[in-house]
Amino acid sequence: LYPQRLLNCYDPPTLLFYRGTANLNHAKVISIIGTRSNTDYGKQLTEQILEELASLQPLVVSGLAYGIDAIAHKKAVKQQLPTVGILAHGLDKIYPSAHTSLAKEMIATGGGLLTEFRKDTRPDKHNFPT
Numbered sequence: 001l002y003p004q005r006l007l008n009c010y011d012p013p014t015l016l017f018y019r020g021t022a023n024l025n026h027a028k029v030i031s032i033i034g035t036r037s038n039t040d041y042g043k044q045l046t047e048q049i050l051e052e053l054a055s056l057q058p059l060v061v062s063g064l065a066y067g068i069d070a071i072a073h074k075k076a077v078k079q080q081l082p083t084v085g086i087l088a089h090g091l092d093k094i095y096p097s098a099h100t101s102l103a104k105e106m107i108a109t110g111g112g113l114l115t116e117f118r119k120d121t122r123p124d125k126h127n128f129p130t
Contacts, residue, residue: 020112026059034068
């Protein structure tokens with residue numbers, strides 16, 4: 001079940017923690033990440049991209065952060081596309097907490113949450129990629 005595409009990284013995680021049912025080795029995957037302070041244009045473009053790709057049924061991957069990440073996850077859920085949030089903390093909490101219901105909806109609609117961090121790992125600044 002390990003996401004095989006991660007093996008192309010120079011330092012793939014040895015262990016991953018996952019909650020959900022999405023196929024992490026889906027044939028078609030799109031990752032959408034962006035600013036936390038999006039413009040209206042950024043929101044429209046993110047939604048348009050997912051609308052145009054919906055017929056391909058890709059797995060949508062993002063970071064569950066404010067802004068473009070959340071917009072991508074919400075649009076994926078609305079389009080009935082599986083969507084996976086990559087977390088910079090353990091699975092025992094959701095950060096930002098305002099996205100708790102979104103995370104539950106993602107899991108309930110065939111998506112999931114994925115992290116390399118163990119339970120009780122806080123969302124500290126050094127856990128987020130730069």
